[in-house]
Amino acid sequence: xxxxxxxxxxxxxHPENFLSEEPEVAYWxxxxxxxxxxxxxxxxxxxxxxxxxxxxxxxxxxxxYLLRVPGVSQAGLDDENLAAVMNYMMYxxxxxxxxxxxxxFSAAEVAQHRAQVLQDPLRRRSEIVAGVQ
Amino acid sequence: xxxxxxxxxxxxxxxxxxxxxxxxxxxxxxxTGTRTLAKQLSRRGxxxxxxxxxxxxxxxxxxPVARAAESQIPExxxxxxxxxxxxxxxxxxxxxxxxxxxxxxxxxxxxxxVTWVGTCQNPVDGKxxxxxxxxxxxxxxxxxxxxxxxxxxxxxxxPSKSNNILWCFGTQSHAYHCTVALVLSExxxxx
Amino acid sequence: xxSVFSRSGSTRRLTVGTLYRACSVSFLLLTATAGxxxxxxxxxxxxxxxxxxxxxWLITMGFLAGxxxxxxxxxxxxxxxxxxxxxxxxxxDEARGMIYVPGSYYSRGxxxxxxxVLVFNDLKTLSAVAEVEVPKKLAAVFxxxxxxxxxxxxxxxxxxxxxxxxxxxxxxxxxxVEEISTAxxxxxxPLSGRRFMQLCGDGTVQVISLGAxxxxxxxxxxxxxxxPDTDPVFDFAxxxxxxxxxxxxxxxxxxxxxxxxISVTKPWSIxxxxxxxxxxxxxxxxxxxxxxxTGIFFALTHQGEDDTHEDEGTHLWALDFAxxxxxxxxxxxxxxxxxxxxxxxxxxxxxxxGYPNTIEVHDASTGRHIRTIDEAGSYAGHxxxxxxxxx
Numbered sequence: 001x002x003x004x005x006x007x008x009x010x011x012x013x014h015p016e017n018f019l020s021e022e023p024e025v026a027y028w029x030x031x032x033x034x035x036x037x038x039x040x041x042x043x044x045x046x047x048x049x050x051x052x053x054x055x056x057x058x059x060x061x062x063x064x065y066l067l068r069v070p071g072v073s074q075a076g077l078d079d080e081n082l083a084a085v086m087n088y089m090m091y092x093x094x095x096x097x098x099x100x101x102x103x104x105f106s107a108a109e110v111a112q113h114r115a116q117v118l119q120d121p122l123r124r125r126s127e128i129v130a131g132v133q
Numbered sequence: 134x135x136x137x138x139x140x141x142x143x144x145x146x147x148x149x150x151x152x153x154x155x156x157x158x159x160x161x162x163x164x165t166g167t168r169t170l171a172k173q174l175s176r177r178g179x180x181x182x183x184x185x186x187x188x189x190x191x192x193x194x195x196x197p198v199a200r201a202a203e204s205q206i207p208e209x210x211x212x213x214x215x216x217x218x219x220x221x222x223x224x225x226x227x228x229x230x231x232x233x234x235x236x237x238x239x240x241x242x243x244x245x246x247v248t249w250v251g252t253c254q255n256p257v258d259g260k261x262x263x264x265x266x267x268x269x270x271x272x273x274x275x276x277x278x279x280x281x282x283x284x285x286x287x288x289x290x291x292p293s294k295s296n297n298i299l300w301c302f303g304t305q306s307h308a309y310h311c312t313v314a315l316v317l318s319e320x321x322x323x324x
Numbered sequence: 325x326x327s328v329f330s331r332s333g334s335t336r337r338l339t340v341g342t343l344y345r346a347c348s349v350s351f352l353l354l355t356a357t358a359g360x361x362x363x364x365x366x367x368x369x370x371x372x373x374x375x376x377x378x379x380x381w382l383i384t385m386g387f388l389a390g391x392x393x394x395x396x397x398x399x400x401x402x403x404x405x406x407x408x409x410x411x412x413x414x415x416x417d418e419a420r421g422m423i424y425v426p427g428s429y430y431s432r433g434x435x436x437x438x439x440x441v442l443v444f445n446d447l448k449t450l451s452a453v454a455e456v457e458v459p460k461k462l463a464a465v466f467x468x469x470x471x472x473x474x475x476x477x478x479x480x481x482x483x484x485x486x487x488x489x490x491x492x493x494x495x496x497x498x499x500x501v502e503e504i505s506t507a508x509x510x511x512x513x514p515l516s517g518r519r520f521m522q523l524c525g526d527g528t529v530q531v532i533s534l535g536a537x538x539x540x541x542x543x544x545x546x547x548x549x550x551x552p553d554t555d556p557v558f559d560f561a562x563x564x565x566x567x568x569x570x571x572x573x574x575x576x577x578x579x580x581x582x583x584x585x586i587s588v589t590k591p592w593s594i595x596x597x598x599x600x601x602x603x604x605x606x607x608x609x610x611x612x613x614x615x616x617x618t619g620i621f622f623a624l625t626h627q628g629e630d631d632t633h634e635d636e637g638t639h640l641w642a643l644d645f646a647x648x649x650x651x652x653x654x655x656x657x658x659x660x661x662x663x664x665x666x667x668x669x670x671x672x673x674x675x676x677x678g679y680p681n682t683i684e685v686h687d688a689s690t691g692r693h694i695r696t697i698d699e700a701g702s703y704a705g706h707x708x709x710x711x712x713x714x715x
Contacts, residue, residue: 028250029316032317033293034302042246045302045303045486045487046247070507070508074291117526118507120507120543242488290525290559291552291556297465297467300432302484305435307464308434
């Protein structure tokens with residue numbers, strides 16, 4: 001038995017990158033199926049994307065968390081386009097709770113955090129909300 | 134080219150996995166298509182091949198005028214056939230054969246808010262559109278016009294791309310009845 | 325008066341005299357055998373119970389078709405198990421003589437008040453004897469690994485809402501323990517040491533450990549070993565002892581073993597270069613099976629393009645798992661989606677297909693056809709075998 005090392009990312013363009021120039025359309029294709037066209041979700045099973053991510057982003061560990069949840073990290077989008085969709089989502093659904101100094105997600109940041117597997121997202125979320133680092 | 138949906142009861146009711154084996158009855162001429170063309174398109178690009186063939190053939194009937202008026206985009210083909218362009222990643226029974234339409238659920242069923250979104254290419258304008266495959270829930274399976282197009286289908290652990298999950302979430306009952314195909318928007322071409 | 329319809333349709337009334345004559349004839353017949361008739365005891369109906377299942381017993385279940393128990397040695401149906409419309413698989417607990425049925429029920433069939441339960445069925449009587457309520461989240465996916473044991477007294481039930489989680493039930497104490505959130509990872513594949521394995525959408529497997537109380541005590545994740553977009557593994561894994569064999573859409577075979585860490589072998593291909601050139605692919609509903617005692621691996625194959633992984637198989641290939649070489653091929657009379665194999669050392673191979681289903685029973689070592697079990701339900705999604713003789 002050989003311990004498998006992390007597989008290298010495919011060199012060719014990701015096949016899931018059927019991409020629109022419009023992040024909104026990419027959101028619809030990759031996220032809206034569960035989270036809804038308007039981000040309402042079906043809480044608690046499907047989290048709402050309205051105002052909640054904005055709140056979490058400003059908490060310690062929250063920003064990374066948003067990029068590590070399986071729905072984001074496993075999305076069929078490359079880092080650049082995933083960043084665009086995340087920013088769309090933040091501005092579109094979270095204007096009420098977005099920190100004044102919110103910095104848009106970058107492709108590099110997305111790449112860094114989505115690669116770190118979050119094994120128990122629900123537990124991590126409660127830790128963040130409770131202020132645990 | 135098969136236009137209408139004529140299945141024996143046995144064929145119609147076959148479903149894969151939870152829906153068991155629902156086999157789309159495509160002519161082999163359509164199925165073999167052109168692989169190179171498909172590779173250049175999205176993985177929902179089967180309709181690319183279909184679109185190319187359709188343009189060549191040009192003998193399919195247009196939708197009835199009433200239906201064409203309802204759709205905001207040009208239409209070509211029969212919404213009661215598995216080959217219909219919107220159904221390129223369709224798994225289930227066509228609501229259009231069950232008392233609904235490609236955009237509406239039959240009476241007394243509930244439109245699922247959770248859905249599976251894919252892209253298909255319109256054969257008339259050649260554009261790719263986002264298609265939302267919402268289930269209609271709350272009654273026993275319709276059992277008519279079963280289609281199972283596995284292009285781009287992935288296992289259940291990759292749920293956003295999996296045909297085999299009952300997508301009746303957020304409804305009063307998760308009994309699966311049939312599936313619609315709603316156009317959400319243009320996909321604006323490959324990035 | 326008794327009215328008798330004559331052939332022409334008009335009625336003719338029997339007179340009492342006629343009736344008397346008819347009855348007297350009958351009476352004569354009766355009295356002629358009067359001595360026998362007087363001693364005859366009417367049969368009282370009974371209800372069968374199952375004998376102890378052998379290793380060649382199996383269960384098939386189909387979408388909306390119920391669960392059947394079969395004895396492949398005799399070719400007989402042994403009984404049926406009550407399941408819900410959403411039950412994909414059952415738990416077979418031979419040591420406790422039980423069958424566990426996870427199910428979702430509505431008070432009015434397809435609508436009304438919903439309740440999700442794990443129903444305990446006695447294996448001898450195939451009757452419900454108890455039930456445990458579980459969260460109303462049981463996954464409506466027709467898949468084998470929605471219920472499996474974790475350790476010797478817990479069972480894991482897979483949920484989707486579409487969020488993924490696993491409900492743990494203590495089958496010894498017959499109570500619900502807890503729901504474990506498993507976002508991004510699906511199914512319950514048993515491992516030794518009170519652990520279970522899941523398949524994850526990022527190309528990894530996850531292992532969750534339970535404490536003695538049945539609650540999660542630890543979890544770990546493998547490194548990514550497959551690309552879920554370009555070549556995902558079938559979400560149907562096949563047991564090899566405590567290891568799990570995974571096969572990808574392109575026919576690559578991985579084996580996962582879990583000690584203190586998760587190890588995954590480098591893959592080998594079921595398909596040779598020639599096979600690939602000729603367009604051979606693996607595919608089906610439950611297209612793989614493995615018998616550890618003989619080391620034979622079975623796969624359903626067909627010729628087709630990309631994305632035909634759910635096409636039914638036209639051929640069955642039997643390979644020696646250790647040498648990776650093909651032993652024999654069965655050309656199937658009609659396409660088939662489901663296979664299974666018994667777990668003993670004289671294994672039987674089960675090939676399930678058709679409408680209604682037939683189960684073709686073959687000698688797994690030679691491929692020789694032994695018998696056909698007709699009218700075996702319909703739309704079978706998978707086969708579950710009994711180990712025979714308890715655990």
